[in-house]
Amino acid sequence: MPADAAASPSPSRAAPSITWVDPPRGFLGLSLLNGALRILTLGVYHFWGKTEVRQRIWAAIRLDGEPLEYRGTGAELLRGFLIVFFLILLPLGLAGLVASLLLSTSNTSRGAYELAAWSLLFLLSGLGIHRARRYRLSRTRWRGIRAGLSGGSAPFAWTYLWTMLLVPLTFGWILPWRTVRLQKALMSETCFGDKTFTFTGRAGPLYKRFWLVWVSAIILFIIAAALIGVALSLDMAHGLPTFNRPSAGRIAAIAGIVFGGLLIFAMIRAWYTTRVLNYFAEETRFDGARFRLAVRVGSFVWLTASNYLIRVLSLGFLSPIAEARAMRYIVERLTVEGDIAWGQVGQNPDLLLKSGEGLAEAFNVDAF
Amino acid sequence: MSMPSDGRRYQGAFGNGRTAVTTPVDVRLTSHGLEIRAEGERQARLWPYAELQSSVPLLVDDKDVLLSRAPGGLETLFVADATFPRALLARTPALSPARRRWQGVRPGLALVAAVAVIAGGIWALDVSPPQTVARMMPQQVRETLGRNVVTSLAGQYRACDGAAGRAALDRLTQRLSTAAAANAVPVQVMLLDWGLINAFAAPGGQIILTRGLVQQAGSADEVAAVLAHEMGHAIELHPETGLVRVIGLTAAAQLILAGSSGTLSNIGVILTQLRYTRIAEREADTHALRLLKGAGISPKGFGDFFERLEGRRPAAQQGKGITDYEVIRTHPLTAERLAMIRAQPAYPATPALSPEDWRALREACGAPRPPAPAPAAPSGDATASPTPAPTPGKQSPQAEQDIAEATRTLANNPKDVAALQKRAGAYARRSQHDLALLDYAKAIELKPDDAALHYGRGLALQNLRRHEDAISAYDEVLRLAPAHANARNGRGNVNRTLRRWDAALQDFEELIRTRPDYIHARYNRAMVLREADRLQEALGAFSETMARDKDYTAALTGRGLTHEKMGAREAAIADFRAALAMPAKYNNGAWAHRVARERLKALGAK
Numbered sequence: 017m018p019a020d021a022a023a024s025p026s027p028s029r030a031a032p033s034i035t036w037v038d039p040p041r042g043f044l045g046l047s048l049l050n051g052a053l054r055i056l057t058l059g060v061y062h063f064w065g066k067t068e069v070r071q072r073i074w075a076a077i078r079l080d081g082e083p084l085e086y087r088g089t090g091a092e093l094l095r096g097f098l099i100v101f102f103l104i105l106l107p108l109g110l111a112g113l114v115a116s117l118l119l120s121t122s123n124t125s126r127g128a129y130e131l132a133a134w135s136l137l138f139l140l141s142g143l144g145i146h147r148a149r150r151y152r153l154s155r156t157r158w159r160g161i162r163a164g165l166s167g168g169s170a171p172f173a174w175t176y177l178w179t180m181l182l183v184p185l186t187f188g189w190i191l192p193w194r195t196v197r198l199q200k201a202l203m204s205e206t207c208f209g210d211k212t213f214t215f216t217g218r219a220g221p222l223y224k225r226f227w228l229v230w231v232s233a234i235i236l237f238i239i240a241a242a243l244i245g246v247a248l249s250l251d252m253a254h255g256l257p258t259f260n261r262p263s264a265g266r267i268a269a270i271a272g273i274v275f276g277g278l279l280i281f282a283m284i285r286a287w288y289t290t291r292v293l294n295y296f297a298e299e300t301r302f303d304g305a306r307f308r309l310a311v312r313v314g315s316f317v318w319l320t321a322s323n324y325l326i327r328v329l330s331l332g333f334l335s336p337i338a339e340a341r342a343m344r345y346i347v348e349r350l351t352v353e354g355d356i357a358w359g360q361v362g363q364n365p366d367l368l369l370k371s372g373e374g375l376a377e378a379f380n381v382d383a384f
Numbered sequence: 385m386s387m388p389s390d391g392r393r394y395q396g397a398f399g400n401g402r403t404a405v406t407t408p409v410d411v412r413l414t415s416h417g418l419e420i421r422a423e424g425e426r427q428a429r430l431w432p433y434a435e436l437q438s439s440v441p442l443l444v445d446d447k448d449v450l451l452s453r454a455p456g457g458l459e460t461l462f463v464a465d466a467t468f469p470r471a472l473l474a475r476t477p478a479l480s481p482a483r484r485r486w487q488g489v490r491p492g493l494a495l496v497a498a499v500a501v502i503a504g505g506i507w508a509l510d511v512s513p514p515q516t517v518a519r520m521m522p523q524q525v526r527e528t529l530g531r532n533v534v535t536s537l538a539g540q541y542r543a544c545d546g547a548a549g550r551a552a553l554d555r556l557t558q559r560l561s562t563a564a565a566a567n568a569v570p571v572q573v574m575l576l577d578w579g580l581i582n583a584f585a586a587p588g589g590q591i592i593l594t595r596g597l598v599q600q601a602g603s604a605d606e607v608a609a610v611l612a613h614e615m616g617h618a619i620e621l622h623p624e625t626g627l628v629r630v631i632g633l634t635a636a637a638q639l640i641l642a643g644s645s646g647t648l649s650n651i652g653v654i655l656t657q658l659r660y661t662r663i664a665e666r667e668a669d670t671h672a673l674r675l676l677k678g679a680g681i682s683p684k685g686f687g688d689f690f691e692r693l694e695g696r697r698p699a700a701q702q703g704k705g706i707t708d709y710e711v712i713r714t715h716p717l718t719a720e721r722l723a724m725i726r727a728q729p730a731y732p733a734t735p736a737l738s739p740e741d742w743r744a745l746r747e748a749c750g751a752p753r754p755p756a757p758a759p760a761a762p763s764g765d766a767t768a769s770p771t772p773a774p775t776p777g778k779q780s781p782q783a784e785q786d787i788a789e790a791t792r793t794l795a796n797n798p799k800d801v802a803a804l805q806k807r808a809g810a811y812a813r814r815s816q817h818d819l820a821l822l823d824y825a826k827a828i829e830l831k832p833d834d835a836a837l838h839y840g841r842g843l844a845l846q847n848l849r850r851h852e853d854a855i856s857a858y859d860e861v862l863r864l865a866p867a868h869a870n871a872r873n874g875r876g877n878v879n880r881t882l883r884r885w886d887a888a889l890q891d892f893e894e895l896i897r898t899r900p901d902y903i904h905a906r907y908n909r910a911m912v913l914r915e916a917d918r919l920q921e922a923l924g925a926f927s928e929t930m931a932r933d934k935d936y937t938a939a940l941t942g943r944g945l946t947h948e949k950m951g952a953r954e955a956a957i958a959d960f961r962a963a964l965a966m967p968a969k970y971n972n973g974a975w976a977h978r979v980a981r982e983r984l985k986a987l988g989a990k
Contacts, residue, residue, distance in 0.1 A: 082462050362402060
């Protein structure tokens with residue numbers, strides 16, 4: 017980037033550009049260093065490592081050529097984790113242990129306990145998603161102006177819980193509606209400085225693709241079941257049914273059918289998910305600008321699959337690389353249309369949030 | 385930090401932190417700090433180097449820098465000039481990653497030190513926190529815990545509730561519990577209809593034995609040893625301690641490897657647990673040996689069982705293949721453990737269960753489903769038993785079928801002697817001589833004067849190496865049927881095994897006199913003479929055997945052995961070669977070929 021591009025006077029009204037600038041040393045060395053230090057410190061360094069990764073990812077995102085800033089610290093993340101561990105996870109774990117001691121396996125009280133436990137878990141997940149997003153936004157700055165999330169976590173967590181409980185009751189048909197509802201709750205409370213984003217998405221357009229996902233899931237299940245049945249009946253054709261020990265070839269065939277089915281389903285789902293992402297961007301507005309995201313199925317599936325392999329094959333040590341790739345993927349496909357009057361975006365007077373994102377850490381929820 | 389100002393002007397973008405707008409500025413690195421001057425402004429800002437902040441640790445190869453001013457400054461300065469970071473770092477090394485990383489490493493090192501101190505304390509004071517917690521649990525909690533463990537591990541398997549088997553198991557448990565005396569803990573032993581060969585102890589003294597274990601064990605003593613071992617675990621509260629330890633370690637691992645992939649922490653927990661497993665096994669073994677001794681049960685079964693698991697075969701079970709068994713060896717066998725068991729001094733012992741109880745226990749889950757592998761006929765040299773050729777094959781479908789049929793018949797009429805005899809014969813063909821013995825004993829109870837039944841019983845006893853009992857059984861046969869050649873031959877062979885040469889010779893010579901065509905008597909007499917070192921007579925006896933049957937392979941090998949013992953190398957080699965040149969006749973023919981080959985090799989002949 018030429019030096020004068022950033023130094024030129026920023027025009028008061030112009031369509032902003034969003035770009036990605038790789039850090040000079042990439043993420044591989046940082047990942048390995050973080051892993052080594054984490055082992056050396058019995059895991060404590062995790063929070064500092066994670067913070068440095070975020071600092072570099074944020075700094076790689078350039079708005080009008082100037083970087084975002086991540087101002088969180090490792091100590092904040094550690095504090096959040098400790099709070100959640102001792103106030104929530106440990107009591108919950110002990111309660112679970114006591115329940116397993118006192119309640120026998122086939123018991124109505126056991127069922128009630130399970131339902132309560134899962135509900136609590138969903139509630140806490142919702143809480144964690146909201147608080148993690150609030151923490152990250154509150155630690156995000158651009159040109160010294162802070163971002164934030166204005167609403168409370170409890171209403172969001174409640175919405176998260178009851179819509180989750182409706183998923184099995186509606187055979188999954190509530191999913192697009194739920195996604196829109198949660199996105200709206202988050203986006204319409206997201207602010208940069210003293211200006212808030214607006215989200216005008218509706219569930220209707222998503223159902224145009226969702227129904228196919230739903231139907232294909234059922235059809236694929238039926239086809240796979242039929243194919244497996246054929247594979248097994250071939251076995252029976254040679255004499256007695258031998259369900260106990262099907263041959264290795266047969267097991268491979270069944271595994272292949274299941275894997276193929278899942279792969280086709282993953283492609284169809286990706287076709288839906290990319291639509292969700294692009295649609296959500298399109299329906300998001302900030303000041304006079306709206307967003308355009310051009311995510312395509314093929315590249316999206318490749319990103320998801322390769323990131324999964326990177327995480328799994330490196331036992332999680334290279335997940336910073338996967339995080340950076342995911343962010344870069346979005347940033348490089350995101351454009352802004354229309355103008356933003358930067359001169360009228362002022363500082364948000366809200367106080368800094370004090371605790372870290374413990375709940376998200378504990379429930380392994382990555383809301384970004 | 386006084387470095388001369390380098391005089392260079394860098395172009396930057398300055399944000400005032402009030403609105404999201406930046407203005408172009410000139411930046412200079414002076415000796416006091418950063419000098420920031422906006423176009424047209426007379427007064428320059430000065431940011432002292434010590435107050436500079438960068439949200440990203442600064443690297444020399446960075447292409448640009450975003451700065452603000454501590455503490456919590458909202459003003460920003462962005463300089464996109466690839467030479468600026470290096471120049472800035474020379475003046476403010478505090479912006480490099482080292483300091484910030486050290487902030488994260490420091491509490492980690494404190495934790496490492498704390499963990500080391502605690503671990504050292506635990507080791508020095510020799511306390512086990514998980515065991516302490518386990519001891520504090522009320523028995524009722526242990527039992528509920530144990531039930532849940534059993535349900536999750538083996539919930540799908542039916543408990544074997546054959547009343548007689550149940551009673552036998554209770555008697556055995558009682559016998560061992562009494563021996564535990566002061567350390568006795570309440571135990572509850574369950575036998576599950578599960579083919580796996582396994583046994584485990586769950587919290588609350590709940591012990592699981594599997595059908596596979598009971599049916600594949602060589603004797604009740606082996607089952608008693610396994611049970612005593614599991615009771616040892618129960619006495620030491622190992623299952624409870626293990627559970628508490630896993631929960632504790634998992635929690636600690638979660639805390640330490642916060643939010644990271646579960647794989648790493650699981651590996652750590654498993655590795656730690658393994659170490660304790662080995663210690664626990666040794667403790668349980670020690671208890672088991674004590675319980676067995678207190679109950680007057682021989683510890684030999686313990687060793688036999690381990691050898692069986694290991695794939696080595698104890699002498700008494702030779703020929704019983706075990707390589708096909710599905711065995712989960714949760715207890716890694718070490719030579720050390722076996723040595724400890726085998727080193728037990730002998731003490732007076734009785735069988736763990738009566739034959740009837742042992743049988744009832746084996747059938748507690750329904751008719752036994754014995755292993756496929758293979759009986760071997762009593763080895764040729766030892767008996768040369770002329771019983772109707774028990775084909776020493778891998779598997780005998782006929783025997784399988786006979787057992788099934790007879791068992792069905794017996795279900796309707798337990799007093800069907802013919803069925804008992806048929807099943808006993810089939811068991812014998814599969815070398816399950818203990819089961820054969822039980823059927824013969826029952827049949828004899830119903831029909832005490834049947835010589836054939838007594839003969840079958842004698843043969844079974846002989847194969848089980850219960851020599852004196854076998855002789856009594858053969859005596860009974862000969863009392864009922866003095867002309868029973870096989871019984872007399874059998875008795876001679878038992879006496880030969882016991883090295884009672886005169887008694888053996890008496891039987892064989894009587895047999896030769898009354899049944900000149902009974903060729904095995906001549907061969908066996910020759911073998912006795914050889915073993916009694918009456919070598920010249922032995923040579924004569926072997927030649928006489930071959931004069932009657934020139935194809936008696938074992939006789940040639942026997943004569944060769946005799947020649948070898950006399951030092952007649954060439955004659956011995958000739959005999960062994962001759963033995964190998966002919967087909968293996970009789971059921972000791974294979975032995976004859978094998979020995980002849982071995983001796984030829986030993987003698988250096990091709």
